[in-house]
Amino acid sequence: MRSKxxxxxxxxxxxxxxxxxxVSLDINPGEFLTLLGPSGSGKTTLLNVLAGFVRPDSGSVTVDGTEFxxxxxxxRNLGMVFQNYALFPHMSVRSNVGYPLRLRGVPKAELDRRAGEALDLVQMGHLADRGVHELSGGQRQRVALARAIVFEPSMLLMDEPLSALDKKLREHMQLELxxxxxxxxxxxxxxxHDQREALxxxxxxxxxxxxxxxxxxxxxxxxxxxxxKFVADFIGETRFLPVEPGASGPLLYGRALKTRDGAAGRNEKSWLVVRPERLRWRGGDDDGSNRxxxxxxxxIYQGDSYLxxxxxxxxxxxxxxxxxxxxGGRLPDRGEGIRLWLAPEHTILVTDHA
Amino acid sequence: MLGRPATTTQITHLQRLWLYVLVGLVLAFLIIPCLIVIPMSFSGSQYLEFPPRSWSLQWYQAYLGSPEWRAATFVSFRVALLTTLLATVLGTIAAYGIARVRGLLPAAARGVFMLPMLVPLILVAIGCFFVYARLGLNGTILGLVLAHTVLALPFVVIAVSSGLASYDMNQERVAQSLGASRPWAFLTVTLPQIKLSVMSGALFAFVTSFDEVVVALFISSGENATLTRLMFANIRDQIDPTVAAISSLLIGLSVLLLVGSQLLRRGGERR
Incomplete structure (x- = not known):
């Protein structure tokens, strides 16, 4: 269901x-919204407020107009998936997925059919009769997912569901999700807390x-x-270089900086966001700006590329x-000075506080 | 090759002999009192004696044939079963609360629940007697059940707490999010997974009540006298081998319960 x-x-x-x-936040119908942040930032608390396990001191949460x-x-009719799967070890895979349907009084035949469909959706149909302890981590997470979607909840809540999986499986599961x-x-x-997963x-x-x-x-x-600066630092592999306000614009080590929005030098101390993949070897204006x-x-030669x-x-x-x-362009030697260029559309200045 | 050390530093069985002897002595010390009682119960004599000079089953007949003994046995079973029921339910709820709530309160509650194990029994008995005297509970089944429940609670709380220690509370949250009310989530998800701990707690509760004699001496009497109380009185007054016969039966019951619980545990682990 697509709830607002x-x-x-x-x-x-x-x-x-x-x-x-x-905290105020609107979530659009059918939207995939990620709460991203470092540990202790409050993201899990907010999720638990939505789930009903944490009672906030003040505020309101409405889902399709109903106070939650x-x-x-x-x-609340929510599907929830936890990091540690939280499958019920005393039930088979099928019973796990059927659990929310049993609570809703769904007749046996329909229950089996719907549980089977949900398991098929996560490619676990063939393991329906297994015990939970016979499954691998990735399989457990699929079952947890099937259990959370089988009753067509108004909303799906997931608390770091992939963080217990190894990197390769995690990336695969991201695409499946x-x-x-x-x-x-x-x-x-x-x-x-994984910015790449969020992106x-x-x-x-x-x-x-x-x-x-x-x-x-x-x-x-x-x-x-x-x-x-916090956002720029948290997302991507980011370095910061100090930028001074100049008479005609921001200056980086005395050199003019052209930014995307043409921002004039702010009076505040600001930082240039430097991300490796945005740096260019060549190009730029003759005036030596943005270098x-x-x-x-x-x-280092690594086969597919030089590092x-x-x-x-x-x-x-x-x-x-x-x-x-x-x-074009030869590789630099070790110890050689090089001039990198940052295109104005990728030149981003940030301050410590928004 | 057998018995030869693999390295010069390995301790041989011979060098560990004193340990085996020590263990054997400890085990013997634990078992011999039980083993002495059993032959004494088959004695043909009128008095407790070891070893018996002649053999008979008369003391088992005396026990089973006596309305007084049978009534006391019935009282003991009734009290023990009611105590088991009450202590298991209350103790499980308490252990659940202690595991679920954060902060200082659960630690304090745990301490209070352990108190009946630490306070000398005789004090509990005297306390019960004076309180019950006012409430009119002396000599009643209810009074016995309440007192035994207090004594049995620590065992249930300990057993269930250890079961909950390895249980993932997130499962109950998931169950709630999937549509189960909190009590229902506990009954369908948590309880099936801690049932072995609950059962062993219940077993402890049963044995605690069934074996209890000090409190029973003070507050049980007349038609509601427990088996242990009657045995105690019997030893003081006449000392006949009926007590040995009953003790032998009780040992048999305990062994059955112990073996049963072990089998249950095995079955639970294999799953």
Whole structure:
């Protein structure tokens, strides 16, 4: 089902610790929204408010116009998937998936059919009669998913569901989750601390820190238009170089910087967001703007590409990749000074506070 | 090759002989009192004696034929079963609360639940007697059941707590999110997984009540005297081998319960 969720002014404190600080967030029908943030940021608390396991101190959550906070968890009609799967070990795979249907009084024949369909959807139909302890981690997570969607919940809540899987399986499951969401269109709220996972899966990402939504936007908005240094730092492999306000615009080590939005030098101390994949070897204007002087410290051939470690003016090292057959330009030698260029559309300045 | 050390530092069975002897002595010390009682119960004499000079089954007949003994046995079973029921339900709920709630309260509650195990029994008995005197509970089944429940609670709380320690509470949350009310989630998801702990708690509760004599001496009397109380009185007054016959039967019952619970545990682990 495609429910619309409105989270309004939710606050929750545990003693002196403020877990959620006046959070407001709208979730569109059928949307895949990710709550992304470091541990202790409040993202899981917010998910538990939606699920009904945490009662906020103030605020309101409505789903399709119905106030949710006064409903106990079992009357919210939510599918939930946990990091540790939380399958019921005393039941078979089929009974696990049938559990929510049994609670709803679905007749046996229909129950078996629907449980089978849900298991087929996650490619677990052939293991329906197995015990839970006979399954691998990835299989358990599929069963947990089938159990959460079998009763067509109004919303799907997932709390770091893939973080217990190894990297390869995790990436595979991300694609499956995305396909499943496209197929079912269930409104989904997904909690993760993995920024790449958030970028891969989400329609929109709510980046949360210190109990607040720091930025809400589509993956490319979050990546390319970070609102402040925290967002830019949390997303992507990011380095920061200090930028001084100049008379005619921002200056990087005395050199002019042209930014995408043509922002004039702000009076505030700001930072240039440097991401390895945005750096170019060549190009740029003749006036020498947007250039970064760097030094190649290592050049390593890795078959599919060269890995070039570059030391930035602030001493930080970043890894650049260069395809072996890239037209033009020779590879730098070790210790050679190079001039990197950052295209104005990728030149992003951030401040410490938005 | 057998018995030869693999390395010079390996301890041989011979060098460990004193350990085997020690273990054997400890086991003997534990078992011999039980083993002495059994032949004494088959004695043909009028008095308790070991070893018996002649053999008979008369003391088993005396026990089974006596309305007084039979009534006391019935009282004991009734009290023990009711105690088991009450202590298991209350203890399981308590252990669940202690496992589920965070903060200092559960630790304090746990301490209070352990108290009946730490306070000398005689004090519990005297306390019960004076409180019951006012409430009119002395000599009643209800009074006995309540007192025994207090004594049995620590065992249930300990047993169920250990079962809950390895249980993932997220399962209950999942069940709730899937549409189960909290009590129903507990009954269908949590309880089936901790049932072995609950059963062993129940077993402890049963044995605690069935074997209890100190409190029973104070508060059970007349037609509601327990088997242990009657045995105690019998030893004091006449010392005939009927007590040995009953003890032998009780040992048999205990062994059955123990073996049963072990088999149950095995079955549970194999799953």
């Amino acid at each position: 969720v409105a989270i309004q002014k939710i606050s929750k404190a545990y003693g002196a610790f403020i877990a959620l600080d006046d 906070l006064t409903l106990p968890p079992h009357r 995305k396909r499943l969401h496209q197929r079912l269109g269930t409104t989904t709220v997904y909690v993760t 891969t899966l989400s329609d929109r990402i709510a980046l949360i820190n210190g109990g607040k939504v720091v930025q809400l936007g589509t993956p490319d908005e979050i990546y390319d238009r970070p609102r402040n 970064i002087d760097a030094e190649a410290t290592d050049v 070039i470690t570059v030391r930035l003016p602030d001493g930080a090292e970043i890894d650049l990749r260069r395809s072996p057959d890239m037209a």
